[in-house]
Amino acid sequence: MQREDQRAMNALRQYRFVPDVAPQALSSVLISTGRTQVICAVSLDDSQPRWKKIQDITGGWVTAEYNMLPYSTVPRKKRDSAGKVDGRSVEIQRLIGRSLRSVMDMEALGERTLWVDCDVLCADGGTRTASITGSAVALAIAVRRLMRQGLLETNPMRQLVAAVSVGKLEGEPLLDLCYVEDRDAEVDMNVVMTEREEYVEVQGSGEEAVFTATEMTEMLGLASKGIRELIAAQRRVIDEVCPAQS
Numbered sequence: 001m002q003r004e005d006q007r008a009m010n011a012l013r014q015y016r017f018v019p020d021v022a023p024q025a026l027s028s029v030l031i032s033t034g035r036t037q038v039i040c041a042v043s044l045d046d047s048q049p050r051w052k053k054i055q056d057i058t059g060g061w062v063t064a065e066y067n068m069l070p071y072s073t074v075p076r077k078k079r080d081s082a083g084k085v086d087g088r089s090v091e092i093q094r095l096i097g098r099s100l101r102s103v104m105d106m107e108a109l110g111e112r113t114l115w116v117d118c119d120v121l122c123a124d125g126g127t128r129t130a131s132i133t134g135s136a137v138a139l140a141i142a143v144r145r146l147m148r149q150g151l152l153e154t155n156p157m158r159q160l161v162a163a164v165s166v167g168k169l170e171g172e173p174l175l176d177l178c179y180v181e182d183r184d185a186e187v188d189m190n191v192v193m194t195e196r197e198e199y200v201e202v203q204g205s206g207e208e209a210v211f212t213a214t215e216m217t218e219m220l221g222l223a224s225k226g227i228r229e230l231i232a233a234q235r236r237v238i239d240e241v242c243p244a245q246s
């Protein structure tokens with residue numbers, strides 16, 4: 001099978017991280033992977049979420065919002081009006097939030113909330129995985145900046161996290177699906193993994209076809225390879241934008 005962009009079955013799309021595209025945010029990153037582009041921005045709110053206060057739970061919180069901009073797709077996607085977010089976006093933003101919280105120490109964050117906004121500029125498959133990978137970079141830069149400002153004593157981000165999609169198309173396992181591949185795939189799986197190669201979430205479903213344990217292992221192997229490469233790239237951009245203080 002030949003992929004649309006001639007890439008190998010086990011290759012990621014070309015990716016790039018452009019930092020600080022939204023200067024008013026505490027940190028921001030434009031992640032692109034192939035044609036998919038997402039802006040991930042972190043804002044600081046100096047208070048705990050209401051539910052934590054009410055339940056008298058100490059520590060902070062990290063929460064995410066996800067949105068596809070109207071022009072991110074053809075035909076145009078109608079803009080969500082206030083209070084009316086589509087089910088898919090809700091599902092995706094909860095996944096992003098869970099993924100980021102899995103690597104954060106809420107006690108070390110203190111009584112503050114970090115809002116992570118993911119806005120899709122161009123959707124060509126893998127927007128949820130790009131959102132997670134880009135947000136982790138923005139979050140790492142945000143906490144380093146808070147440490148420099150003397151607002152945090154210890155770094156609450158224990159390690160990095162990234163995500164990628166894998167799938168099975170014409171019986172072959174493949175890494176990092178673009179929209180056309182995602183549409184035609186027999187199996188589509190989103191994998192979220194930490195720097196220590198622990199799974200945070202695996203969302204796999206066979207709609208057109210089912211998959212065996214061997215095929216799943218093969219797809220997870222591809223995902224690990226992709227995520228290792230993404231985490232190395234995340235590390236480089238974070239250190240470039242905000243070198244760790246000794």
Ligand code: UDP
Pocket residue numbers: 073074077088123124125126127128129179182
């Ligand atoms: N898509 C779209 N409009 C929508 C939802 C999805 O154009 O309202 C396209 C878009 O290219 C997206 C792809 O379908 O990236 C795959 O969507 P999915 O729900 O699998 O999420 P993703 O792969 O982006 O995480």
